Amino acid sequence: MSFKKKIFKFSISQKILAFIGYLYILFVCYTSKIQIINSELPEKLWRENKPFILAFWHGQLMMIGHVWKSKAVLNMLASSHSDGRFGAYIAGHFNLKNVSIMSKNKSPSLRKVFKILKDRNYIGITPDGPRGPNKKVSEGIIKIAIHSQVPIIPLGFASNKNLKLKSWDSFLITYPFSKCRFVWGEPITIPSSTKDDDLDKYKNFLEEKINDCMESAEKNLNA
Template sequence: MLKKLGKHPLVMKLAGTAMAYYLLFVYKSSKLTIDPPEVYEEHEEGAPFIASMWHGQHFMLPFACPKHWDIRVMISRSADGEMQAVCASKLGLGTIRAAGAQRSNQIKKRGGMRGFIEAVRVLKAGATVSMTADVPKGPARKAGKGIVQLAKHSGRPLLPVAMATSRHYDLDTWDKASINLPFSHIGLCFGKPIPVPADASDEQVEEIRQRLENSMNEITDKAYAIAKSGK
């Protein structure tokens, strides 16, 4: 009974709204440092992008992009995803309800192909798509090929993004999800855009996947270092 109640649409809406206000409080009560500092001006003409982030480190990322950018975040169709979709909407983001999968029989269930087609469509229409690079349920911080294939078929570059807070609580989950706490120092870091040729071979896709993974890990470590240093 309680389990069913927890998945009720009204409960999900209330939880998502509370989550949005909580994250806004964390953001407003914290000091932000962006690296590189002129990243928005530098990338204005290069948009839209495929903003790439790690699972479990993504909760503060609704505040990572300028408000005038059209952002669509890819969120799973699970109960947790429903709550996050409400949260994203409250914070001004559009959503694409889909998720990646490790096995082919999971792709249809999670709406992977439909989400891929929708993501290509909105990217070509001028919206930036934000999504996690690693695929549930792990391994964490290992980029999948799906996000690289999206860049290949849409013609839009990958943009690695990482955001960390000095005060946080890490959960014992596959992705080591980090719950950001208020009155923190926030480190927001961007990697260099990574283009993917439309005619990229399987070998090139793998090389770019590894390049993305390395960049993501580098900027994630940098975001935590900035947050910890308070500079």
């Protein structure tokens, strides 16, 4: 194990690095021009106290705290891996809460997810996480939407000054003094009668809608 990985294993190291990351994100938000398109879509559900599932790509996690304008907490589904814990420490500084969906036997505990939604709370999912493939929707989010009958709202983000890491998710680090844009998509409700044979259809549909939001966010950003 490398020295960097050994250091990263320790909780105190993760907390210190997470706080530095939090300060950096605040600086980016403070110095950047940030535009939010279609904000009325989530705002309507927030006002009506109706839960929804926020869906965006894993590589766009960095700036997600800025777009969440509700006083209600966004519960981000995360793995119990060290990367997930690190994300939880950063999320804790915003109005976000990381929720581990791994039970003691290391199988996904969907009961916890359904309880959150039943209590009219909000969930955020990176449908290509936690390990990819990049920008490919897994069936988990589709099954959650079917069984909970809670809509999915896609979200895209873009910035004109950034670094894309050479990681599986091409993680986007936005620089200070950037032009940034978030684009919310229309809510997607998947019928409760959906069969397993139709899962791929809805996976592809959600993938297309998230990418549409990304393309809209990127359009004329440098103009």
